[in-house]
Amino acid sequence: AIFAAMKSKTPYAYIPGPTPSTVVGYLLDLHSPDALPWHFNMPEEYGHVARLKGGLVGADALYITDPAALNAILIRQQAWFPESTEFAGYVNVRSILFPVLFGISDGVASVQGLEHKKQRKYMDALFTANRVSKLTPIFYQVAHQLEDKLKATVCESPGKVVDMLDYLTRATLEIIGTAGIGHTFNSFDDKSEAFDEFHGAITSVLPLASRLFLVLPFLESWRKMRPVWLRRTLAYVETLPWPSARKFRAAVDAMHPVYVDLYKARQQVLEEGGSAALADTAAGGKDLITSMIQANWDADEAHKMSEDTVLANMGSIVHGGQETTSSSLARFLTIIAENQNLQKRLREELREAKAKKAAGEDLDYNDLEKLPLLDAVVREMLRIYSPVTFVWRQTTKDVVVPLTYPIRSTINDEETKELLIQQGTAVYLGMSAANRSTAIWGNDAAEFKPERWLNRTQGESKLPRAYSGMMTFLSGAKVCPGKTFALLEMKLVLAVLLLSFSFEPISAPIDWRMGITLEPRVRGRENEGISSSSSFSSVTLH
């Protein structure tokens, strides 16, 4: 095995790359919570393909930000680049643990190939612009609860310093709850046990999951264990010799029954009254999962998903859609708190649009789509502060991919325009780094400049085109299905907040650490945990 590892290290010796900071190799540098600068620097210092040196525990890997190579890996030649069996993406790290520990079947985020295609068909049908626009009233219901709650807090003491991430987490969990799975966590009720329990579970799963990458190869073999009942029984052995797994189990125990109860309730409605009866359920049966259950009910036998698969997809939706949006919204507020002029311009744009509506009427889906400054700010924020930093894949055979930017050999200084990726190589796709590459976006790539989208001074990049030529939502078969949902949700919550409040920064700096998404922490209060030391702002009502 050692010989094999040494042999597999050699093919990439000609590719420039960073020296690992420990003998373990690149893994710790790549996953460190403080690794953001390491990622951003990659294309600038080493080029758009970099060699990541394996250490004692592994072979060399590649870090790729090259547009042509990304197009090949994610789209044209994606069949040879499945998600690594050891760890697959940010949604997946949690989805992977569910089946591993509990025998629950895999959801869309953790399956590949034909099974993925089948599940994605159901998933994509939920997220068309038409369907998402119909969720607008549900989003507003939650956004106005957030507004009322914040008003009550701020009226008590104007200019109060408020932990906005806490409010935004409540709002995004409530939105994904009501619009995603037709369930309320009563998130704005201070004494809501449902919120505390579920949110506590999500936030404890997050750090656990990002710590587990080193043991995932072991989990993978557990995941394949059959029969499933044996796996499930073993997971419940009280003496599970691993505290993280026990904690994880407690978290899943808090979440899973919520999904099971909801599923059973919808199924019962269907059995008693057929599809039409779903209109009488929470959210008028329009929530994503009720729509999925209904489509599954109507599908012919050959195309139906099992109960376990639908349950797993409830998890995929809740986990895929919660912290990504709360983290992005917190980032947005940080930006506008630090740029009062931009905040004022955004508010003016919103007021102007609102003035055209009848009194008390909210901006609808199309109105929100048509606000150029809000759109440019959201776009630019998602470009340079992509909540997901990277994903990874592993080749199943030797593959040659084209390159936009040639590799300059460290051995003989020659240029190569194609890259041979050997079977089994771990390939890291640097989404945030590609979003900031100066070669792709220009010398001002790392600067926050919404104007680049306003007058379209920014041409489309050569990166895959899922969203303005940026990598934030990925691309190809695993592209984020929730993009339209996320953009509407963010614009709508920001519109409600900006029309009622002004935001100012607190004096302490905020650091953004890399977890599975980006997590804000107030410097000096890092150890207090994500919910208590997040993106405080000083908020005023106006």
Ligand code: HEM
């Ligand atoms: C700013 C917000 C968001 C960002 C930046 C984002 C980004 C991403 C990325 C990068 C992936 C691919 C991950 C991978 O393959 O490892 C992904 C997948 C996914 N996202 Fe999102 N997402 C966002 C919001 C949402 C929302 C609101 C939902 C649901 C309502 C959602 C549901 C999902 C699901 C189900 C997947 C798995 C898809 C699959 O594997 O086929 N996301 N997202």
